[in-house]
Amino acid sequence: MRRVARVWAWMLLVAALFAPLLANDVPLVARVDGQLRVPALASYVGAAWEASGPRDDRVQTWREWWAELPATGGPGADWAVMPPWPYGPLMERDLANRNAGPSLAHPLGTDDVGRDLLSRMLWGASRALLVGAGAVIVAVAIGLPLGAVAGYAGGGFDAAVTLLIEVFLCFPALFLVLAIAAFMSSSLLAVVLVLGAVSWPSFARLVRGEFLSLREREFVLAARGLGVPGWRVVTRHMLPQVGGLLRAQAALLFAAAVVAEATLAFLGLGAGESWGAILARSREPAIDGAWHGWLFPSLAVASTVWCLHALAAPRPLVSLGATPTARPRPDR
Amino acid sequence: MLRTLPLRLARMVLSLVGITVVTFLMMDLAPGNRAELAVAGGAHDLGAPPRAGSLDLLREQWGLVDPETQRPYSVWERYGHWLARASRLDFAGPGEDPAAFRRRILDALPVTLLLNAVSLGVALLVAVPLGTWLGLRAGSAVDRAASGAMFFVWGVPEFVVATLLLLAFAGGWGEALLPGRGLQSDAIHAMSGVERALDMAAHLVLPVTSLAIAPAILMTRFLRDSVAKAAQSEFVRALRGWGLPESFVRQRVRANGLSPLVTLCGVLLPGLVSGSIVVENVFSLPGLGSLAFRAAMDQEYPMVMALTLLVGVSTLLGTLLSDLLHRAIDPRVELR
Numbered sequence: 001m002r003r004v005a006r007v008w009a010w011m012l013l014v015a016a017l018f019a020p021l022l023a024n025d026v027p028l029v030a031r032v033d034g035q036l037r038v039p040a041l042a043s044y045v046g047a048a049w050e051a052s053g054p055r056d057d058r059v060q061t062w063r064e065w066w067a068e069l070p071a072t073g074g075p076g077a078d079w080a081v082m083p084p085w086p087y088g089p090l091m092e093r094d095l096a097n098r099n100a101g102p103s104l105a106h107p108l109g110t111d112d113v114g115r116d117l118l119s120r121m122l123w124g125a126s127r128a129l130l131v132g133a134g135a136v137i138v139a140v141a142i143g144l145p146l147g148a149v150a151g152y153a154g155g156g157f158d159a160a161v162t163l164l165i166e167v168f169l170c171f172p173a174l175f176l177v178l179a180i181a182a183f184m185s186s187s188l189l190a191v192v193l194v195l196g197a198v199s200w201p202s203f204a205r206l207v208r209g210e211f212l213s214l215r216e217r218e219f220v221l222a223a224r225g226l227g228v229p230g231w232r233v234v235t236r237h238m239l240p241q242v243g244g245l246l247r248a249q250a251a252l253l254f255a256a257a258v259v260a261e262a263t264l265a266f267l268g269l270g271a272g273e274s275w276g277a278i279l280a281r282s283r284e285p286a287i288d289g290a291w292h293g294w295l296f297p298s299l300a301v302a303s304t305v306w307c308l309h310a311l312a313a314p315r316p317l318v319s320l321g322a323t324p325t326a327r328p329r330p331d332r
Numbered sequence: 333m334l335r336t337l338p339l340r341l342a343r344m345v346l347s348l349v350g351i352t353v354v355t356f357l358m359m360d361l362a363p364g365n366r367a368e369l370a371v372a373g374g375a376h377d378l379g380a381p382p383r384a385g386s387l388d389l390l391r392e393q394w395g396l397v398d399p400e401t402q403r404p405y406s407v408w409e410r411y412g413h414w415l416a417r418a419s420r421l422d423f424a425g426p427g428e429d430p431a432a433f434r435r436r437i438l439d440a441l442p443v444t445l446l447l448n449a450v451s452l453g454v455a456l457l458v459a460v461p462l463g464t465w466l467g468l469r470a471g472s473a474v475d476r477a478a479s480g481a482m483f484f485v486w487g488v489p490e491f492v493v494a495t496l497l498l499l500a501f502a503g504g505w506g507e508a509l510l511p512g513r514g515l516q517s518d519a520i521h522a523m524s525g526v527e528r529a530l531d532m533a534a535h536l537v538l539p540v541t542s543l544a545i546a547p548a549i550l551m552t553r554f555l556r557d558s559v560a561k562a563a564q565s566e567f568v569r570a571l572r573g574w575g576l577p578e579s580f581v582r583q584r585v586r587a588n589g590l591s592p593l594v595t596l597c598g599v600l601l602p603g604l605v606s607g608s609i610v611v612e613n614v615f616s617l618p619g620l621g622s623l624a625f626r627a628a629m630d631q632e633y634p635m636v637m638a639l640t641l642l643v644g645v646s647t648l649l650g651t652l653l654s655d656l657l658h659r660a661i662d663p664r665v666e667l668r
Binding site for chain 1: 343346350359486488491495496498499503603605606609610613624625628639643644645651
């Protein structure tokens with residue numbers, strides 16, 4: 001079970017990281033007027049297609065350039081290497097071919113304006129990865145130091161942090177994200193920052209609790225007795241003890257962020273390439289039997305959650321013994 | 333309990349202050365200068381540059397400057413003014429009738445309360461028997477199969493479940509078995525009392541199902557573990573050692589395993605509210621979730637602030653209530 005989850009996680013990671021190189025409607029490498037260009041790489045920095053394409057009075061975009069290419073011919077002429085899957089997020093609408101079921105040309109079918117679903121799903125994976133990883137990084141950056149110092153130092157600082165955690169836990173995450181995302185733009189950075197900002201309390205609470213009990217353990221007392229400075233006790237002696245727990249919590253948080261992002265996009269407050277947005281747009285076609293439009297994005301979100309939860313499980317997924325060791329934490 | 337209750341209440345008041353500060357700062361600091369935005373937006377709509385006095389007027393209306401001296405208020409002054417109005421339950425924006433504003437919230441509140449109460453009830457009805465039953469059989473084949481099944485259902489997000497239910501039962505594929513929009517049929521006025529209740533129940537089936545799945549699984553797992561733990565404890569061996577009948581022992585195990593469930597109900601509240609936003613949106617229910625969603629989309633700051641405060645405070649009260657209940661049920665529990 002864990003092995004399946006690990007393999008799937010790696011596949012999602014590769015798909016997400018290399019989506020612009022795997023599925024794109026601009027060439028990986030192209031020679032234009034004697035110059036080598038790498039337009040697909042430009043997707044990583046978000047450059048507009050037209051801006052990175054060749055510009056003269058005959059051709060406007062890479063697509064048109066590509067269509068005219070065979071005509072130029074001859075030795076030393078322009079050439080291009082296309083990505084393995086030659087469809088990108090800004091591909092043209094193909095209204096004659098909309099809501100087509102899976103076929104050899106489009107293994108996952110097409111969406112409601114005839115765009116290839118496989119490439120949209122790949123780009124959705126990279127969106128999910130960005131949001132999930134970003135939210136975890138922000139949450140760890142806030143929650144880990146606060147929780148660690150509160151648990152180690154105790155006293156007034158601990159009381160203040162505990163109160164702050166309690167206050168933030170009173171707000172439902174999705175509600176806050178919705179409120180803030182609507183006021184700020186629904187840009188990637190805003191969604192990441194907000195998701196991280198609402199999920200740090202669970203991290204801080206976990207670390208604080210662990211550090212409270214670790215503080216009384218013999219090896220920590222020994223280190224402090226030997227005169228090891230406090231920051232070193234925290235980072236070198238106590239932090240490694242909670243590594244596994246932190247990784248598990250990070251995986252759960254990652255899954256929650258992916259779901260929250262997809263939910264926002266489903267409600268209409270996110271980027272179009274998100275899995276949630278694909279599902280939202282396929283609701284109408286699904287009534288007329290276009291099952292692939294909702295099945296694949298739903299499976300993508302659910303399988304991401306499954307594999308992250310399986311990797312986070314502290315014990316074998318199905319406990320064999322009769323004694324449960326850990327109480328399930330309600331994850332938020 | 334009487335000794336620790338004041339402490340608990342004092343902490344709650346502090347949390348309450350914290351909630352108001354967070355709510356206020358979030359809305360006050362995030363959008364930048366509201367008056368300028370409003371004027372710029374209005375000018376854009378009219379296609380004309382803003383008139384000289386309009387910016388000052390809007391600043392006054394939004395409470396950003398002192399009306400007498402035109403001195404800009406500091407953040408904390410604005411917070412104080414907002415809090416003073418909030419304590420009178422007056423959250424309306426400038427140029428809006430506070431009573432009408434309250435009316436909008438009060439009209440939506442019952443829908444969400446009904447939806448969440450029924451969902452929580454259904455979740456309890458499923459989770460309590462199932463969780464205790466599985467807990468008493470911890471480690472068996474049934475238990476393992478149930479754990480696996482719950483793992484997979486737990487991973488499916490609410491919006492996927494809601495969409496699927498809508499497609500499957502509300503006329504997406506084949507006959508519409510159940511209504512999928514709103515809370516009442518159009519022909520409600522021609523119905524008798526019983527018919528109305530049945531009509532509403534039919535409208536609630538799909539939303540409640542999508543909303544109840546997550547808490548039901550959470551509670552079942554929690555109960556299964558807590559009952560299994562109780563079954564392992566010393567007192568059970570003692571009871572068995574005295575030769576008491578197995579049914580009696582199981583009853584004690586159940587009672588011990590069930591009591592922590594009360595605290596979980598308080599924890600579930602924020603999740604239910606988040607779920608309401610999705611479910612009310614998909615099933616077009618006129619509740620707080622829809623209200624919050626529309627307010628966020630229309631950038632209606634006063635409404636979002638009021639609802640955020642409402643949700644935060646009710647969660648705080650829910651947590652306190654469940655802690656007190658737990659203490660009442662299980663005298664060994666200490667209130668922190």
